[in-house]
Amino acid sequence: MRMFSVFPGYRFFLYVVVVVLMVMMSLKMVTSVKAVKVTDHQAMFSLMPTVWDRHDPITAGLFMFKTHLANHLHASILVTNTGNGRGTVNLYPADASSAPTGGASFSSRDAELTDVGSWIKLSKEKVTLDPGKSQSVPFEITIPVNTDSGEHIGGIIAEDVKPLVAQAKKIPIHIRARWAVPIVLTLPGPTHEKLIATGILPDRGLVYQHLMIGLSNAGNIRVKANGSLQILDDHGHLIQKHALQYETLLPRTSIQNRFYIQHKALGVGHYQAVLDLYYGHNKVLKYRTEFIIKPPVKDLGGAIVALVKLGDTDDLWSLFAPWQIASGAGIGLILLGFLGYGLTKFCLKVKHQLSQHQEH
Incomplete structure (x- = not known):
């Protein structure tokens, strides 16, 4: 019955949970660190x-x-x-x-x-x-x-x-x-500036709500862009307005910019997105489109499995905000700690019962 002695007590699991949560908090702060110090x-x-x-x-x-x-x-x-x-x-x-x-x-x-x-x-x-x-x-x-x-x-x-x-x-x-x-x-040769919008759609998952803004520099020189994104309800009433700024967009390339919805999440329904960008030498891009916010995915596990099967593992983490990943990991570790505590109590109880049985 010596095998039961390898199981640590409940205090050990509590210590592990506390230490790991402290590490998680540190990692969360690390995400905001702009510079790192090289070791010796x-x-x-x-x-x-x-x-x-x-x-x-x-x-x-x-x-x-x-x-x-x-x-x-x-x-x-x-x-x-x-x-x-x-x-x-x-x-x-x-x-x-x-x-x-x-x-x-x-x-x-x-x-x-x-x-x-x-x-x-x-x-x-x-x-x-x-x-x-x-x-x-x-x-x-x-x-x-x-x-x-x-x-x-x-x-x-x-x-x-x-x-x-x-x-x-x-x-x-x-x-x-x-x-x-x-x-x-x-x-050498003619140059032209042409920035086009390729779409504005809610990103899949919607665990942390964001829109994907598609832009393409169809010209043959670099351009910078700034402007705004307006979100309207299906009656045309303004819900949100956000400033946008893009550094140099390279010619003949496209981007999908993830834009996080701020303050209050958009409810289920139909919306309009109005994009106004000023770029290059007095060029203007005006783009309007509609999108739909659908009910949340009930089977989130199935959605994640589907993403993994598609091999799109980079997008898997993009479904969540950093604080959600940290919180989920923390909760999981707490549950793991309680599971370990329960397992330890069970093993100690079995050990005690076996000891009593041997005495009899």
């Missing part, structure tokens, strides 16, 4: 053009070429280890697309390249550096003869071979760090 003996890298114009600081952070078709460009990138430990990075070219709220998002190392990334040829694909050391890596860009006019944007990425260990609120975080230098190529 870690490599950390920076990328910049080897040659840049000191009178134009923006050229220290990206390459900008005005070029023509079938041209061969030669340049080099400076890789520097700014950390306090030796480290290695993989270098690779990437295509750029618009991030959900604007700005550039770069393709992953194994992504299929179709634009600027496919035009870049690096002289090296891996660099190892001691702390404080730098190395210049030459590369070549070949512009295809059938490329459209306007701007084409890609970049060169340095990705840590080993995960970076950082500290945020004294909690270690393992990060696969990536550093990027954008490359903006401007080809």
